[in-house]
Amino acid sequence: MTGNSFGKLFKITTFGESHGKAVGVIIDGCPSGLEINESDIQREVDKRKPGQSIIATERREEDKIEIMSGIFEGRTTGTPIAIIVKNTDADSSKYENIKEIFRPGHADFTFFKKFGIRDFRGGGRASARETVARVAAGAVAKKIISKEGIKITGHVIQIHNIKAKKFEPEEIEKNNVKCADSNAAKQMEQAILNAKAKADSVGGLIEIKIENVPAGLGEPIFDKLDALIAQSIMSIPAVKGIEIGRGFDTINLFGSENNDGMSFEKNKIKFKSNNAGGILGGISNGNTIIVRFAVKPTSSIKKPQNTIDSKGNEKTIKIEGRHDPCIAPRAVPVGEAMIALVLADALLIQKTRSV
Amino acid sequence: MTGNSFGKLFKITTFGESHGKAVGVIIDGCPSGLEINESDIQREVDKRKPGQSIIATERREEDKIEIMSGIFEGRTTGTPIAIIVKNTDADSSKYENIKEIFRPGHADFTFFKKFGIRDFRGGGRASARETVARVAAGAVAKKIISKEGIKITGHVIQIHNIKAKKFEPEEIEKNNVKCADSNAAKQMEQAILNAKAKADSVGGLIEIKIENVPAGLGEPIFDKLDALIAQSIMSIPAVKGIEIGRGFDTINLFGSENNDGMSFEKNKIKFKSNNAGGILGGISNGNTIIVRFAVKPTSSIKKPQNTIDSKGNEKTIKIEGRHDPCIAPRAVPVGEAMIALVLADALLIQKTRSV
C-alpha cells in the first residue's frame, strides 16, 4: 500500500536505509520445494556490488547476504524468506554538512516535503543502496522462471553519446560497463572517465531481452505484463523512460509495417518480426520480450551547483561522498531482477487462470 | 490481483467486453461529501466518444453513463460508486469470420493462449472500448484533484512524422486530433486520411502536463509516482513507451546539465529547469509533471496481412469492422483519466503519511 511491496503472489517487501543497520527483503509467496542456497543469491547480488572497477563508487560494501528464514535443508518451505544485508562501510560523516541542504537531482527535497523528516545519511531510503534487496529477491525469482526455461539478458546499449553496435552476449560480463560490444565498451568507459575528470556524470540506455517466455502471461487490463514491467523498471532510481519492443519508434511506422505477421514454421508459430517486443494486449505472445530504459546521469556530482536549504537560504553545493559517475551499468542487474520478479509473479498467477 | 483493479485507496475495478451488455466500473474509496453529478462524468466520457469526426471509427455509441450507487443528493456518500455504460451499437456480425483467426497486432492470440477461450466479438475485453470505464472513473478522480488546484492537460504532439511546434492549449479541443498547434493539426489530420486511403494506419505521441501538483506525492520505492504513472499509461491499449520530463533524452546530457538547480524567487521555491518532469526520487517536487507516451499505429487495417488461425492454418486477413486509423487522439482523455486516478490515490495516501 505505501510502496515498499511489489508483486501479488510472489510478493516482496523491502526495507533499509543507506546508512542504517541493514537493508533487506521478505519474499512472501515463494512456492515450496524450490532448491536454493545462499550462494545462488550471493552470486546475483555480487553483480551489482559497488566498488568493482575504477569507474564505480569507492564505497566498499561486502554485501554479504544472510537468509533468516524460509529455507530449510536447501529448499524453500513456502514460508516467508527473509534476506538481510548489513551495512558495513557506511561513512555518514560526509553527509553532516548536507543535513539541511537539498542536493539537486536527488530526493532530499521531496522526502522532506513528504515526511517532514529525512534520514539524510547517504540519501537514506532514496539511496540506490536499497536495490541490493531487489537483486537478492530477484535471484529467487530467477530460480523460478529458469525452471520454465526463461532467460534474462540485460546490457548497456548506450552511455552518453556512445552506442553499442554489436550484440555479443559473452562480452557483457567482461567489461566494466556491461556492454555486449567490446569496442563500444572501451569508448563508454572512456566517456565515463572523462565525465568524472570534469567532476560531472553521464547517463545510459539499457536493453533487457527475455527469451523463452511462454505465451499467456500478464493480467489485463491494469496489470498487463508491459504495464507491470513499466512500473517495475520506472521504480528503479534514476530511470526516466521505458519502452517495449519498437517502442517510441512505432510512431514512425504504418500499421502495416508495425504489425507482426504470423505464420507456421516446422509446425511452430512464427512471428515475421518483433516490433511488439513479445507482448500483445498486455500478454506475452511467446516472442522474445524486449525492454529498454533510460538512466539519467548520476545526480551526485562534484561540480558546484545552485540549490537551497531547508531554512530558506540559497546555497552552492559540491557533492563529495563516493558516487558512480555513471550508474547505468549497475542498473543492469537491478533491471533484470525487477523483470524476474514480474515474471515469477505472472507465472504463478497464470496457474490459476483456467479451470 | 488479476488485473481489473487499479489504485489503493481510490480504487477502481472495471468490467465489460466490447460487444457484451455493458462496460462499467466500481470506484471504492472515494471520500464522502464530494459534489458530483452525472453530467460531470458524462462530459469527460464524451471526450473519448467514438464517431466524432471523419477520422474516427464509424461505430456510433451513445456512451450514456448511469450511476448505480454511491451518490446521494448530489454528493458522494463514501460507499462504492458504480457506473455503467450500456453497449448499444455493437455489430458482432463482422467478427464471425475472424472467430478463429488471430489478427496481427491484436490480443486475439494472446487471450486465446492465456484463457483457452475468447470472446471474439469486437475484441472482447481487449477492445479499447473498456477505456470508457477508465474515463468515467477518471472524471470522479478529476473532481478530487481539482479541489487541490491540480490541472491536467493532454494533447497530441506528433502523428506519424508530423510534429506540433506550438503549445496553444485553447486549440486542443478545436481540432480532431487534439493538437495544441492548429497548423500541425491540419497536417496530422491529412496524414491520418492518407493512411486511411491506403487501408493503413498511423500512430502518435501524446504529452500530458500536470500543473499545481503539491510536492510530496508518491510512495517509494515501488509505488513511486512515476512508476505508477508508467504502469497506468502502459496499461492503455496500444501504448508502447512512456517517459517523464526529459526522459530518454537525459542520456545525452551531463549531470550538470540535467540536474534542476533550485533557488528562491519571491520567497517561493523555484527550479531553474524541469528536466526531472516534476518528480524526484519518485515523489512530486511541485514542478509541472510532464509525461509523454507513444501510441502505436492502429492494428486493425484493411490491407491484407499474413496470419494464422487456431486450427493450424496460415491465412490472409483484411480487417473490416469500424476502426480509427489513428487511435492517438482518443487516447488523450484516457491518459488524462489514468493520471487523475494515480493522483487522486496519491493525495489520499499522503493524508496518512505523517502523524
Add this chain to the structure above:
Amino acid sequence: MTGNSFGKLFKITTFGESHGKAVGVIIDGCPSGLEINESDIQREVDKRKPGQSIIATERREEDKIEIMSGIFEGRTTGTPIAIIVKNTDADSSKYENIKEIFRPGHADFTFFKKFGIRDFRGGGRASARETVARVAAGAVAKKIISKEGIKITGHVIQIHNIKAKKFEPEEIEKNNVKCADSNAAKQMEQAILNAKAKADSVGGLIEIKIENVPAGLGEPIFDKLDALIAQSIMSIPAVKGIEIGRGFDTINLFGSENNDGMSFEKNKIKFKSNNAGGILGGISNGNTIIVRFAVKPTSSIKKPQNTIDSKGNEKTIKIEGRHDPCIAPRAVPVGEAMIALVLADALLIQKTRSV
C-alpha cells in the same frame, strides 16, 4: 482497501444501496472455462429472497440477476464477471421520518459519524440488501469448489431459546427457518411469530458444515482458513460471534480430550474426533469444517425505543418499514456464500504454493 472487496485471486467487489438503482458485484479472477449460466446464479439468489414466508419481511423484490460481462457461450472467459440486481420494490417513503434519527442497533449513527452523510433510505449501504451481491458471487464460487467435491450445508440450529436436536439435512429447505429438525423448526417459527406479535424480534445460531475439503487450504499466518472464515462471517450484518469446531467449548476440555488423534482406516487417514473443526494451524486437515455463528435479534422493531437525532434531541422511535422479525434463516445462504468465496480463493492460491 476501503472495504468493498473480498478475496485475493477470486476477488469480489460489491456495490449498491438498499434503495438505490441496483446492487451488484464484479468478480475478478474467476478461472476461464467454467460452465455457468444465469439460472445457476439465480437459484442461489432465490434462496435468500425476501418475502418468502409469513415470518419474513413483506418487501417483494424479484431479485432478478443480470450478467453484464465475463461469460460467453455458457462459459467464463477469465475476464471480470459483473452481475447486477435492480432494486424494484424500494419504498423510501417510510424512511423520510427517520432521516435525522438514529435507529438503535443500526448503523445509522456510525455511518453518520464515519462519512458525515448517509443515504438513509432503507439503511442505504448498511442494509442486508447488499448481501444479495454476496450470494450471487457465492454461486460462482460454489461452481468452482463443487468441482473439487466440496459441499456446503448451512442450517439454523437455534432460534431464541429453541434448539435443533436432530440433523436431517433434507428437512432444511422444507421449513421457513432452514432448520434440519422438523419439530424444532415448528417451534422456532412459533417463537418468531410470538416475537413479531409483541412488536419484537429474536436472534439465532447457524451452523455450516463443509465436507470434502482437501487438506492444505489456508494461508498462515494472517490468512489462515479459520481467520478468513471469521472475517467473512463477521462481515455479515447482525453477526456477533463465530467459532470453529468445538469453539468456545474447548475451554472446558483438557488437551488430551481436545486433541484429535489420528489413525489409518482402510489406508485412509482418520481423525478419532473433530474438535478442531477441520482446521489445524489455520490450514484444512481434510476433516469436515464446522463453523457456527450467532445472529443477533433484528434491530428494527415496532416497539418504542429511546434514541437521539442528529440535531441533538432525544426521541422515541417505533420502526415501521418491512422487516424480518428474525434474520437468522436468511443469513444461512449468505454464510454459505461467504464460505464458498473463502474456499474458492484458497483453492486457487493453493495451486501456486509448490513448485
Add this chain to the structure above:
Amino acid sequence: MTGNSFGKLFKITTFGESHGKAVGVIIDGCPSGLEINESDIQREVDKRKPGQSIIATERREEDKIEIMSGIFEGRTTGTPIAIIVKNTDADSSKYENIKEIFRPGHADFTFFKKFGIRDFRGGGRASARETVARVAAGAVAKKIISKEGIKITGHVIQIHNIKAKKFEPEEIEKNNVKCADSNAAKQMEQAILNAKAKADSVGGLIEIKIENVPAGLGEPIFDKLDALIAQSIMSIPAVKGIEIGRGFDTINLFGSENNDGMSFEKNKIKFKSNNAGGILGGISNGNTIIVRFAVKPTSSIKKPQNTIDSKGNEKTIKIEGRHDPCIAPRAVPVGEAMIALVLADALLIQKTRSV
C-alpha cells in the same frame, strides 16, 4: 496475498521459524514523526516472553529486539520499520524424533499437506514463536492509537472451569495468568499446575476492552471493524472462537433487550447499554469495544497420544519439548497487539474517507 501480511495502510509483514535464525517484521506505512525507541517496543515484547513463571515453558529466549530501519533520531521517518528478534535458545534436538510424526492438535500434518515439506524444528512457522513479531509491531501501533487516547486492556477471564468474578485491572500484571481477579488468579494457576502434573493442558477465555475509540472506524462491508478484529484474533495460534459485545448470548435476547438505546448526558451521547460491544454496522460507535476469544488447551502434552507418521505408520507419541501447559495468559499481549494493529490501520484509513 499468501498470508504473512496484515493491514492496509499500516501494514505488517512477518517472517521467521521457531528454530530458524530469527523472527521479525517489516512495518510499512507507519506515519513519519512518531516518537518511538527500542525500549517502547521491548517493553511490550517482554510481556509475552516465555519462561516468566513456573507455569510457562522453560525455553529461555531473551527476545531482544533490534530495529534495523525506519527510525532516525528517535522518530519514525515514514520508511519501513524492520524489527528483528534473533532465536538464541532454540534446542532442535528434541524434535529429531518427531521429524516424521504428526503431533495431534498441531499443524504438522497440515503444513506437510500444504507444502510437501516442513521445518519440523519447534513447529517451524506454525510455532507461537512467530507472535513475537506481532507484538513488536503492535507496540508501534499502540503508540499511534494512544495518541488518540485509545487504551487496550486484555485479561484472562477463564481458565478451564475457573472464572474471574471481579475486574480490577491493576491486578492483571501482578499474577502469572493475567487475571484481573486475584482470587480467581490463584485458582487458575492451581488448575494449570494440576493439568501439568497430569501431563495434560488446559485452555482459557480472554477478554479485551478497548476504551476511547472514536466513532467512525471500520470499513464496511468486508473490512468492518469487527470482521477485521475477528480475522486478526482468529489468526492467533490456538484461538477457536471470537465474539463481540454480548456475542453468542444475544441469541437469548429479544431485540428490545439487545438494542442499545441512546440518550444525551451532559451534552454527550450516551448508550444505555453496550450489548453491541462498541461496534454497529461494522463501525465503532464510541462505546468501549469488547472482544472475547477462546484459546484451546495447549496441543503439546506429555500424555501418550495416538497418531500417524508421514510413512503410513500408526504411532504413539509423548511430546517432550518445553511447552506452556496453558497458553492463554501469553495470548493476552498477542491479542492486544492484533487489535492495536487493526485500530492503527482503521485510524489511518479514516483520515481519507471524507473530502
